[in-house]
Amino acid sequence: MELTLLGTGAPAGLPRPDCPCAACARALGPEARAATALLVDGVLLLDLTPGAAFAAARAGRSLAGVRQVLLTHPHDGPPVEVPAGLPTPVRVPDGRDLALLTGHRVRALAMDAPGTGYAVTGPDGRRLLYLPPGAAPAGVEEPAAPYDMVVGDVLGRPDGLARLRAVGALGPTTDVVAVHLGHEVPPGAELRRRLAAAGARAVPDGTTLAVGAYEAVPDVPRRTLVLGGARSGKSVEAERRLEAFPDVLYVATGGTRGGDTEWAARVAAHRERRPGSWCTTETCDLVPLLGQDGPPLLIDCLSLWLTDAMDAVNAWDDAEWSDGGERALRARVAELTAAVRATRRMVVAVSNEVGSGIVPATASGRRYRDELGRLNAAFAAECEQVLLVVAGQALALRG
Helix, strand or coil: CEEEEEECECCCCECCCCCCCHHHHHCCHHHCECECEEEECCCEEECCCCCHHHHHHHCCCCCCCCCEEECCCCCCCCCCCCCCCCCCCECCCCCCEEECCCCCEEEEEEECCCCEEEEEECCCCCEEEECCCCCCECCCCCCCCCCCEEEECCCCCHHHHHHHHHCCCCCCCCEEEECCECCCCCCCHHHHHHHHHCCEECCCCCCEEECCCHHHCCCCCCEEEEEECCCCCHHHHHHHCCCCCCCCEEEECCCCCCCCHHHHHHHHHHHHHCCCCCEEEECCCHHHHHHCCCCCEEEECHHHHHHHHHHHCCCCCHHHHHHHHHHHHHHHHHHHHHHHHHCCCCEEEEEECCCCCCCCCCHHHHHHHHHHHHHHHHHHCCCCEEEEEECCEEEEEEC
């Protein structure tokens, strides 16, 4: 089965008309995108958009052989003219199957937002899932096998991928292609980086893909360290990296700090951002979690873990520090990094980068700064990817 993406953009396209934002200003050449429409084997058109015939011609395709036009989402703009010779566009009722004379079978899937998804099985048995903008599958049932390709709103609804992964509909060989791309994420390297973290990719308008081509699937880093200063956006970046995965275990190392209202507000803001399917545990005992099999771990953060570890050895007392405290802390850090090296789980950890600021005025503050630098370096050495977040922008230091 062959798929041509006549457009890959949001319903308003990219750049959006009359939008002065930086993302729209950079959406030039191959980064410019028309509204999403898919042509399957030249016989099935998924979504009819303005200029579809011209888009097909630019891609070296024709709409003359189209036998069915299916719509996925309500169209809020001006009426779209149906090119001469095309069948009348329709939306198939949820749960209904459609068989084409060409040998393709289409099943309409219910969404959790206005719209319809379509599961397409080609004559060769390859399976494609196409999802509308702003929607994720509702009540997904476990399929006999993962889809060969999933095309959908990866950035707007990463939880849709999590739902598919949870029931086995999205496997390690599934090619995930992002469409309905708008100006929410800057085009270029930042777009590719965010999609790769979800195991997805984007292609320019007019690209033709062979459904089931495994070699195009990006590798998702198994261990990632996200560094950054205060309010840099490092926690948001870490959470974003796991939004497309189900049953994430959020490991909070900061505790509750009873009576501290400012800390309670920080914790509440973090909780509100997390998907409802995530679980939370408050602990600094990370080694057993890393040694167990299970869902991905999000550890936030190593800075507070270090505070707890230094408290345990009374590292703030010079006499105790020199009389075994330093050795005990080094052993604790070595135990943690060894567990990271051996873990089979997907891990995203957050830590503060404090070594570039003002030198602390106290000896204990300088000691903490130095030990955090050592911990970050040791942990980073065990990670496939290391990111530094500055002013909300993630810079890849490794991977």
